[in-house]
Amino acid sequence: MRSRQAVLLAFVIVVALLPLTIAPYLAFQISFVASFAIAILGLVILIGHSGQISLGHGAFMAVGGYTVAILLNTAGIPYVASLPIAALVCGLLGIALGFVSLRLADVYLALATFALAASVSPLLKRFGSITGGVQGLLLPTPHAPGPLHDVVRGEVWYYYVTWAIAGLLFALSYAGLRGHVGRCLRAIRDSEVAAVSFGVNPVLYKTLAFGWSAAYAGVAGALQAMATAFVSPGAYDISLSLTLLVGVVMGGLDMMWGAILGGVLVEFLPLWVQKVNPALSSIIYGLALIVIMLFMPGGIAGGIQRFTSIFRLQPRGARETVPIAKDLT
Amino acid sequence: MQELGQQVISGLATGSIFASLALALVLIYRSMNVINFAQGEMAMLTTFVAWQLVQDGMPMWVAFAITLAIAFAGAVALERAVIRPVETAPPLTIVIVTLGLFISFNGLAGLIWGYVLKTFPSPFPPTTIRFAGAALSEQDLGVIAVSLGTLFLMYLLFQYTKLGLALRASALYPEQSRLMGIRVSWMLALGWGLASMVGAVSGIMIAPVVFLDPNMMQGVIVYAFAAAVLGGIESPVGAVVGGLILGVLLNLLSTYVSWIGTDLELPVAFAIIIAVLLVRPAGIFGRVHVKRV
Numbered sequence: 001m002r003s004r005q006a007v008l009l010a011f012v013i014v015v016a017l018l019p020l021t022i023a024p025y026l027a028f029q030i031s032f033v034a035s036f037a038i039a040i041l042g043l044v045i046l047i048g049h050s051g052q053i054s055l056g057h058g059a060f061m062a063v064g065g066y067t068v069a070i071l072l073n074t075a076g077i078p079y080v081a082s083l084p085i086a087a088l089v090c091g092l093l094g095i096a097l098g099f100v101s102l103r104l105a106d107v108y109l110a111l112a113t114f115a116l117a118a119s120v121s122p123l124l125k126r127f128g129s130i131t132g133g134v135q136g137l138l139l140p141t142p143h144a145p146g147p148l149h150d151v152v153r154g155e156v157w158y159y160y161v162t163w164a165i166a167g168l169l170f171a172l173s174y175a176g177l178r179g180h181v182g183r184c185l186r187a188i189r190d191s192e193v194a195a196v197s198f199g200v201n202p203v204l205y206k207t208l209a210f211g212w213s214a215a216y217a218g219v220a221g222a223l224q225a226m227a228t229a230f231v232s233p234g235a236y237d238i239s240l241s242l243t244l245l246v247g248v249v250m251g252g253l254d255m256m257w258g259a260i261l262g263g264v265l266v267e268f269l270p271l272w273v274q275k276v277n278p279a280l281s282s283i284i285y286g287l288a289l290i291v292i293m294l295f296m297p298g299g300i301a302g303g304i305q306r307f308t309s310i311f312r313l314q315p316r317g318a319r320e321t322v323p324i325a326k327d328l329t
Numbered sequence: 330m331q332e333l334g335q336q337v338i339s340g341l342a343t344g345s346i347f348a349s350l351a352l353a354l355v356l357i358y359r360s361m362n363v364i365n366f367a368q369g370e371m372a373m374l375t376t377f378v379a380w381q382l383v384q385d386g387m388p389m390w391v392a393f394a395i396t397l398a399i400a401f402a403g404a405v406a407l408e409r410a411v412i413r414p415v416e417t418a419p420p421l422t423i424v425i426v427t428l429g430l431f432i433s434f435n436g437l438a439g440l441i442w443g444y445v446l447k448t449f450p451s452p453f454p455p456t457t458i459r460f461a462g463a464a465l466s467e468q469d470l471g472v473i474a475v476s477l478g479t480l481f482l483m484y485l486l487f488q489y490t491k492l493g494l495a496l497r498a499s500a501l502y503p504e505q506s507r508l509m510g511i512r513v514s515w516m517l518a519l520g521w522g523l524a525s526m527v528g529a530v531s532g533i534m535i536a537p538v539v540f541l542d543p544n545m546m547q548g549v550i551v552y553a554f555a556a557a558v559l560g561g562i563e564s565p566v567g568a569v570v571g572g573l574i575l576g577v578l579l580n581l582l583s584t585y586v587s588w589i590g591t592d593l594e595l596p597v598a599f600a601i602i603i604a605v606l607l608v609r610p611a612g613i614f615g616r617v618h619v620k621r622v
Binding site: 047103105107108110111115116118122238245246250253280283287289290293298 | 358364366411414415418419421422423424425426428429430431432433434435436437439440551554555558562590592593594595596599600602603606607610611612
C-alpha cells in the first residue's frame with residue numbers, strides 16, 4: 001500500500017513540474033491526455049464497474065463542448081462556471097439515456113449508443129441556428145486570469161486547469177467506487193439477480209452509472225472545446241466514440257489508472273505513428289492496436305499488473321480476498 | 330402507386346446489400362459474440378481486388394467468382410493469424426482487434442489504390458423493365474437477385490450439409506461439439522471465410538452505386554450493424570429481414586417525408602430501430618436468453 005502512495009506522489013510531482021521543462025505545445029498536448037483520461041474514466045465506471053457498454057460517449061463530449069461554446073458566446077458566463085453546467089447537462093442526458101435503455105443489454109445497448117454517436121453530427125448540422133451548422137462555433141482561447149495573465153502562458157495555464165480538474169474527478173470516482181456505490185455497481189455487474197436479492201436497486205444504480213460517466217465525458221468535451229477554441233460537427237463523428245472505447249480497453253477496463261494510460265495512448269499513438277511513417281501511419285496504428293491486444297488482452301494496466309505480480313513476495317491469492325482492492329489499483 | 334412500387338424495389342435493392350453484410354456480422358457474432366467492425370473494410374478490399382481483375386481485362390462474372398475465392402481464403406488466413414491468438418480473450422478485446430483491422434485495411438487500400446473515387450462497372454444493363462406500369466431498373470433487380478441468391482445458398486449450406494451442421498453446432502455448443510470430434514477452432518476460421526464471402530458480394534453490389542473508394546463501406550457497415558441488431562443479432566433470417574426493412578424504410582423516408590432531408594435520414598432511422606428494440610429488446614427474431622441463477 002505504501003509503495004502505491006509513493007507512485008501516486010511521484011506522478012503528481014512529475015505532472016506538476018513538467019510544464020516548467022517542456023515546450024508549451026507539448027504541455028498543450030499533454031493536457032489532452034488529461035481530458036481524454038477523464039472521458040475514459042467515465043467509461044471505466046460504466047463498462048468496467050457497472051458492466052454496461054457504450055459506443056456513444058463521443059456524443060456526450062459533443063454536448064459538453066457545444067454547451068460551453070453556447071454559454072460562453074451568448075450568456076457571457078466565465079469558463080469555470082460553464083464546466084459544471086456542461087457536466088450537469090450531460091449527466092442529466094446520460095441519466096435519461098440510461099433509463100431509456102435499461103431494457104437493452106450487450107450488443108443491443110451497443111447499437112443504441114452507437115446510434116446516438118452516429119446521429120450527433122447530422123443533428124448538429126441540421127439545427128444550425130443554435131449550433132452554427134457545418135461551420136461550428138468559435139470560443140475565446142484560454143488564458144490565465146488577472147495578474148497571472150502576463151506571467152503564465154495560455155497553454156501552461158490550461159495544462160494546470162485540466163490536470164487539476166482531472167485530479168478532482170479521479171479523487172471523486174476513487175471515493176465513489178471504493179464505497180457503497182461502487183460495491184452496488186459491481187454487484188449488479190456480476191449478477192443482477194443476486195444484487196437485487198441483497199436489496200440493491202438496479203434501476204437506480206445503472207442509470208446513475210450512465211449519468212456519472214456521461215457527466216465525465218461532458219467535462220472532457222468541454223475542456224477540449226476550450227483548448228481548440230472551436231467546435232464543429234466534424235470533430236464529433238463516430239470515430240471519437242470508438243477512440244474512447246479503444247482508450248478504455250487498451251488502458252484496462254476496470255482500473256482507474258488505466259484511464260490515464262488510455263489517455264496517453266489515444267492522444268500520442270496517432271502522433272507517433274505519423275512521425276514514424278506518414279504514408280503508412282494508419283496501417284501502423286491499426287497494427288499497433290492489434291499487437292497490444294495480442295500481448296495484453298487485459299489492457300496495458302492489466303499487463304503491468306500481471307508483470308509486477310511476478311515480483312510480489314506474498315502469494316497473489318492473499319490479496320484477492322478483498323475484491324475491491326483489485327478494482328481500485 | 331407505381332412510384333411507391335419503384336421506391337420499394339429500389340429500397341429492397343439497397344436493403345439486400347445491407348442484408349448481405351448484416352448476415353456476415355451475424356455469422357461471426359454467433360460463433361464469437363463479437364461484432365466484427367472490420368467486416369465492411371474486408372468487403373471493400375475484396376471489391377478493390379475485383380476492380381483490379383476487371384481492369385486487367387477479366388470478364389465481370391469470372392472476376393466475381395475469383396474475388397469470392399480470394400475473400401474466403403484471405404479471411405480464413407486472417408482468422409488463423411490474428412483472431413485465433415485472442416480467441417479466448419474477453420469480447421471487448423476482440424472488438425478492439427477488429428477496430429485495428431478496420432484502420433489497417435482502410436490505410437492499406439488507400440496505399441495501394443489511392444483515395445480517388447473510381448467507377449466500378451455494373452454487371453447489369455442500365456435499362457429498365459416495365460412491370461404493372463412501374464419502371465423497375467434492372468440494376469436494382471439484379472442486385473436483389475444476386476444478394477438474395479447468395480443468402481439462399483448460405484441457407485442451404487448451413488441447413489442441409491454436414492459442414493453446415495458442424496458450423497452451427499460449434500457456434501452454439503463449442504464444448505460439446507469438440508467432444509463430438511468437430512474441430513471447433515477451424516469451424517471459426519471457416520465462419521470467417523464464409524462471412525467474408527457474403528460481405529464481398531455486398532461490396533461488389535454496392536460499388537457501382539456509390540463509386541469505389543476506401544471509405545465506401547463505412548456507411549453500409551453502420552446500417553448493416555443496425556439491421557443485424559434489429560433482426561436479432563443471433564438470427565440469420567433476422568439479419569436478412571432487418572436489412573430489407575431498413576433499406577425500404579430509408580428509401581421511403583427520404584422520398585415521402587420531406588422535412589427529413591439527407592441530414593436526418595440516419596437519426597430518424599435509428600430512432601425507429603431503437604423504438605422497436607425497446608418493445609422487443611432481443612430484436613425481431615431474437616430469442617430472449619433465460620439465465621439460470
